[in-house]
Amino acid sequence: MSRKAVVLLSGGLDSATALAMARDEGFECYTLSFDYGQRHRAELLASERVSAAHGAAAHKVVKLDLRTIGGSALTDDAIDVPEEETQGIPVTYVPARNTVFLSIALGWAEVLGAQDIFVGVNAVDYSGYPDCRPAYIDAFERMANLATKAGVEGNKLSIRAPLMDMTKAEIVERGTELGVDYALTVSCYQADEAGAACGRCDSCRLRAEGFAQAGLADPTVYA
Known part of the structure; x- marks a missing residue:
């Protein structure tokens, strides 16, 4: 019987690769996406496509409204998405999102009886978000095992971040080996309704550099 895993799936390049890696390990995957008021809603359709392509057992979209607190270019239309590299933590950081x-x-994993949660965070070629670092993932895992029935009954929960130490090029190469169709994914912070990318934001830049450094064709559709 396959082990179950919950996989956070944004619809972008990294989370699609994390899903493929979970499947490659033999997990029965349950994909989870969030409609949180993000500017780039095309990623929700992308997450459905990616989930179906990788044979997820179920795909769930949870609706939240992080626009009610704002504080990010992704959840507040009054804050522009930067189109140049910025110093420090960029305004695309969404407070407490991860x-x-x-x-x-974690809650869904308990319901399913899954002991593994996969998340596509990365601390090499990334935007500098504090909730994408190894120390954060380690701390959340400790909390998860303290705060849950599963944890206190000895069913250890693991937060799996298989991309953490990989460059974007390495992520693209690994995903390609595992059959990820990156044409299904959307990474742009301000993609249009059809999913066409701006080609200028931080996420677009990192994605394009990853394909270039890997020597692979970039399937991204640009506006």
């Missing part, structure tokens, strides 16, 4: 997402994933 903590909120992982907490809901």
Whole structure:
């Protein structure tokens, strides 16, 4: 019988690769996406496509409204998405986003009897978000095992971040080996309704550099 895993799936390049890696390990995958008021809603359709392509056992979209607190270019239309490299933590950081997402994933994992949660965070070629670092993932895993029935009964929960130490090029190469169709994914912070990318934001830049460094064709559709 396959082990179950909950996989956080944004619809972008990294999370699609994390899903493929979970499947390659033999997990029965339950994919979880969030409609949180993000500017780039085309990623929700992308997450459905990616989930179906990789044979997920179920795909769930949880609706949240992080626009009610704002504080990010992704959840507040009054804050522009930067189109040049910025110093420090960029305005595309969404306050506490990964903590909120992982907490809901943790709840679903308990319901499913899954002991593994996969998340596509990366601390090499990334935007500098504090909730994408190894120390954060380790701390959340400790909390998860303290705060849940599963954890206190000895069914250890693991937060799996298989991309953490990989460059974007390495992620693209690994995903390609595992059959990920990156044409299904959307990474752009301000993609249009059809999923066409701006080609200028931080996420677009990192994605394009990854394909270029890997020597692979970039299937991204640009506006």
